[in-house]
Amino acid sequence: METQIKTFIIDDHPMVIEGIRMMLQHAALVEISGFANDGYAALEALKNTPADVALVDINLPDLDGIELCKKLKERFPKIKILGLSTFKERSYITRMIDAGASGYLLKNANGEELEEAIVAAYKGRMYMSMEAAQTIAKPVGQQPDIPLLTSREKEVLALIADGLTNNEIAQKLYISPLTVDSHRKNLLAKFGVKNTAAMIKYALEANLL
Amino acid sequence: METQIKTFIIDDHPMVIEGIRMMLQHAALVEISGFANDGYAALEALKNTPADVALVDINLPDLDGIELCKKLKERFPKIKILGLSTFKERSYITRMIDAGASGYLLKNANGEELEEAIVAAYKGRMYMSMEAAQTIAKPVGQQPDIPLLTSREKEVLALIADGLTNNEIAQKLYISPLTVDSHRKNLLAKFGVKNTAAMIKYALEANLL
């Protein structure tokens, strides 16, 4: 019997872990080498039990998938990473890929798809679940892309979302209200919306807050 | 061998379904009678394969958990319902209970908890996962309660979130801008915030949009 692909699962829901375990039970090429319920536990566990592929849930209690992805790649450069999420978190896909992931799976994947993805990642290929691929493939404009915000802009955005006015934000950040106003205007322009309400909705849906 | 509790699973993620199946494999008192990936499929399937308890995911592609809960209770009054969700959707708990659910489980529950919950629900008792219970038990004020909005207010709120001004909303709804302004003020008051930005954030986090 040839060596199986060692796969490590990182998800905070035991149900999902058990589900994956079950689905891969009869997969000839894959074996589960271990699992963890959060990011730091995973980093710790992988020191002792190396893996070929890691399945990383996007929503973890401590680190988010993107951060964990970076850390994993940093400490275990050879590991291949597959992002795992529900259909709601599409905006993460590109960022996950940027962070070094080898692909992306939705949680409504079935066993075959799962195995296929793991094998593809292991062989150095990129795997995208159909839905994820479709989302990415959408021409820009249909799929609103997440604006790249500067750190100052993110800071201002968060305070706006908390209900502070320009004046209050200015006080908090020790800058002029006029500067805050500039940031606000730049934010509106970057988001391509015409008022704060739409911007906050957009930002929350894109997980920027 | 005595009769087992027939349990039906409704979740759009095969991984979760498999996980639950796996966890309950060795449960003496529970058997899985079937499953469905969305609300309407569940309503259809339950006609032929009656169940004692239904595990209902909050986020389904077609109906939300609350709606489905109501419909299930309407058509199959004897069925007991357990809500199922991630820690992010706390705001649903009370509404789910209002809709007739016998309890609430988080997806990070383990096998024993799962079985315990199903048995409790079957026996007509209420089961709350620890975290859910804690959330509910929090004194009002710490746990911000979701304001009860009228249907018109919800309508206006959604349009505000889409970035429309009072005038534009007025045109769309064929009412006076002054009326829209009134609704807006009432909304701000109900949410207990002082501007639109904070309101939209609040509304999105409470799943009201």
Place this chain on the structure above:
DNA sequence: TTTCTTCTCCACGAAAAAGGGGATTTTTAA
């Protein structure tokens, strides 16, 4: 060194929202 980005600040004017009232009709529920 030069260019680009980011952060900072400003002016002017128009539009919109917020704060604080009040009032009438229509629906809904008791």
Place this chain on the structure above:
DNA sequence: TTAAAAATCCCCTTTTTCGTGGAGAAGAAA
């Protein structure tokens, strides 16, 4: 039928945001 609740409309004032435009300083990258 009668009292609430919801939806509608109105006034006035102040505050805040939005639109359009410009400009200087610091730092990074080319």
